[in-house]
Amino acid sequence: MKFIVKHEINGRLRIHVVQKRMTYTEADTLSWFLSNQKNVTDVKVYERTADAVICYVGDKEEVLNLLKQFSYENAILPEHVAAGSGRELNAVYQEKLVMKTVLHYGSKLFLPMPVRAVITSVKSVKYIWHGIRCLMHGKIEVPVLDATAISVSVFRRDYATAGSVMFLLGIGEIIEEWTHKKSVGDLARSMSLNVNKVWLKRDEQEILVRSSDIEPGDHVVIRMGNVIPFDGEVVTGEGMINQASLTGESLPVRRTVGQSVFAGTVLEEGEIEVLVKAVSGSTRFEKIVTMIEDSEKLKSSVEGKAEHLADRLVPYTLLGTGAVWLLTRNITKTLSVLMVDFSCALKLAMPITVLSAIREAGENNITVKGGKFLEAVADADTIVFDKTGTLTKATPTVKEIVAFSEYSENDLLRIAACLEEHFPHSMAKAVVDAAKERQLSHEEMHSKVEYVVAHGISSSIDDKKVLIGSSHFIFEDEGCTIPSEYQDRYDSLKPEYSHLYLAIEKQLVAVICIEDPLREEATEMVRDLKKAGIRKVVMMTGDSERTAAAIAKRVGVDEYYAEVLPEDKANFVEKEKAEGRKVIMIGDGINDSPALSAADAGIAISDGAEIAREIADITIAADDLREVVTLKLLANAMMKRIHKNYRNIVGINSGLILLGVTGIVQPTVSALLHNASTLMISLGSMKNLLDENKRTELE
Incomplete structure (x- = not known):
């Protein structure tokens, strides 16, 4: 790749890529490639200018050599990165905001008043129609209030006020839509599959391979507790499958031979062999996005209360408008009430606060x-x-293998690893890793493996029943015994370790001592x-x-x-x-x-x-349990901001109504201040809840 170094300081480079135009995909590819280099700590790629800012550690020449060797063709962008990039989304909505602002203020500067009046009248039809439709459905909600304010302004030929109200409403709609889509996209990406390895069945043998090596027509074995990584059909076995990630159903469904299973669902019980029919993950991403957008998962009760309260306040605002007219017979003061309402800010600020909190949580892993x-x-x-x-x-280690039989330590560890490698648990991983460290080969030598949740594993080797698990499982559930000659050895097991018990034919043969720091x-x-x-x-x-x-x-x-x-x-x-x-x-x-x-x-x-x-x-x-504290602080800060927004909305709008009724400010000014405050509160709701100062409150 050809590039020019535009600026550099120690540990930071700004380069310009020499090409006519950088596409969103190319920008994502370059960003993904650089961010996965061990000496690059941070990277930002700007597709508009074809620039990239790279923060690094170590030798600058290594980074420059990486850039020289890079090509878009050789750097294959993972599908989930390409499907979930928010780069194009952000650019589209930034352009929408800029264009709306330029057109609004440009028309004021360059278009004569009669032309602006016609444009404003035409634009107002949409809002007025929304209000009429709301009334036709027997509801007096926010669209009715917006339609009333805009139509009264147009009727009075106050096109400046009507235009400003519609402009600020439009800006708010763009910001809300942008934040919502970005949050949904971030959430969908986080829920996308991340299955690295699967059990491939070939010639009656099970082989652990990378999921990227699987092709349609292959057979994979899925065991209890694992995610099904591909769309396919059950060819052997049966199981209870949790499909909540795709259908929203909370109860698992039974799947047996000949029935379809889908990527992203979880096998809660049983064991199945699946004929793979599709390996693409893009449809999975699309399904998740659709599910989230169609569900109420994103809604918190405070959002629901805000929307409900906003709609309930509309009739009172209209009644207040009528009361001022009856008492004062002053259209200006009456319009001052109509131009100000609590609903817009409530409906806009609360969801943005919640969605921004979800986004910020994602930034904190x-x-x-x-x-x-x-x-x-x-x-x-x-x-x-x-x-x-x-x-x-999450990375316990095997510290000792205590034998209660004539088997060698290596043989006992080989047997244990052969069973444990099929199931996802930190203790099981410790056993498998210990076998790898000793370079012990533990190819499949057992029959079907049965996993008993929270207890252990049961199988057979050479027609002998083999069990591995907790003491409760081995001694109480399965009735295994300790050889009498090894009782003293059993009594002297070190209490500071966690113990995994291995038994063959109802006899304890080993205790694997695992350090669980x-x-x-x-x-x-x-x-x-x-x-x-x-x-x-x-x-x-x-x-x-x-x-x-x-x-x-x-x-x-x-x-x-x-x-x-x-x-x-x-x-x-x-x-x-x-x-x-x-x-x-x-x-x-x-x-x-x-x-x-x-x-x-x-x-x-x-x-x-x-x-x-x-x-x-x-x-x-x-990596760090302190993220639980970060989560709690973030949630607390979200609720604090929501309550603060409530107070600000009520205070500002009540003040504006009072100023309008007393004649201190004109309806045009009331509308401008109301919409400006709504926009400011909404923009403030998009800011990060946790900054460095807030994080120190625990220290």
Whole structure:
């Protein structure tokens, strides 16, 4: 690629790409390519000027060489990046705003008054018709008020006032539409598939391959708790599939041989083999956008209340207008009331505040599936944490393998890894990673694998039943025993580790000791959550009482519960809600899914089980739990801004009505000030809620 360096300082370059015109796709491609380079920390590409600003670390020559080697043809832009880019959307709406402003003020400067009067009269027809249609449906809502104000101004030949009202209403409509579409697009991208590897079935063998290598006609195996990555048809097995991401149905549906399954749905129960029919992800993105736009997911109750209140205020505004006319018989004072109403600002500012909060959450690596969930976080006073993979690190490691048989440690680890690699959980990943580190080959040597939620895995090897899981699963559910000669060894297991039990033919053969280190930020996060308004912090885990007590003491939770099952977590959440508390649940595993569904706001960790992320209302990145605090502060700030907007709208508009009735300001000025204040409040609602100053309020 040919380019010119326009400006440079240490760690920052501004270049100009030598080409006639840069398309949106080319700008996205260049931006994506540079942002994925390890020495590039930030990049902005401006398609209008074909410029790029690149922030980097290390040697400048490395960046220049990357740019020299770059070509649009060789840098293949991922489909989900291309489909979800907001670059073209932003450019289109920026142009709309500029054109509307230029045309409005340009006509005032260059067109004679008779021509402007005709243009204003023609434009007013749309608003007047909307008002008439509203009345025809038996409703007295905001369009009626807008139509009345505009039609009275046109009737009085006050074309300047009518034009200003329509201009500001049009600007507001563009801003609202822009913000809504951008928020919907961001939300849809965050919900798009991100399945990296799948189990390909070939010659009766299962091979773990990249999802990008799958082609139509291939057979893939999907097990319980996993997202179905492709559209296809079930050829073996049956399962219960959660299709909420596409249809909105909360209950799973049964799918068996010969029936279709769709990308993005989740297999809640069972195991199926799917004949792949389509591998493209673009239709998935389109389906999600449609679903979000057609649903009420984005609506919070405060948005609904604002719209409802706005519509309810319209008749009172009209009555107030009539009362002023009857008392004063002064058309100017009467119009001053008509030109000012509370409805526009209420209907415009509240949704923009909520959608902007969702956008800002995305900028902080937090995916929020709707405004009502942010409101639930703001109202929450109780938070429930799963332990493993949530309060503890998502990358536990195998520290020791204690044998209770003649099998070698490597053989025991090989067996465990062969079973565990099929299921998404941090403990399972630790076992698989340990086998890789020892370079142990653990190709498929077992029969069908059965996963028992929150308990363990059952299969058979060489016609021998093999079990791996919790002590409850191994000893109580399956009735396995400890060889008598190894009892002392069992009694001396180190309590600071989490234990995974492996049994063959009802006999314990190994205990895998896994270090489950506490996140460094966990204690600070709990303290900051309490400062942000959380009154009760609870930890729930399937681990032993001894392990749970130690973690709870270090973290500083108010309550903890050990050896709990998935239904126990969900029941606890329901009990807290029944007592009048607003509850947040945070987890990462399949066993957390019932509680995530039951909570007022369910939060999943981004690298946890796919079904947890699908069911959860909010997803946070796994890198730092302090994002939970950021989420709480953001939700609090959203509600604070909404209440502030209410006060400002009521105060400003009441003042304008008073000034108009007393004759201090003319209707034209009232209309201008009213619409200007509405626009300013709406623009203010688009600003980020959390800046560096606000983030320090906890420090």
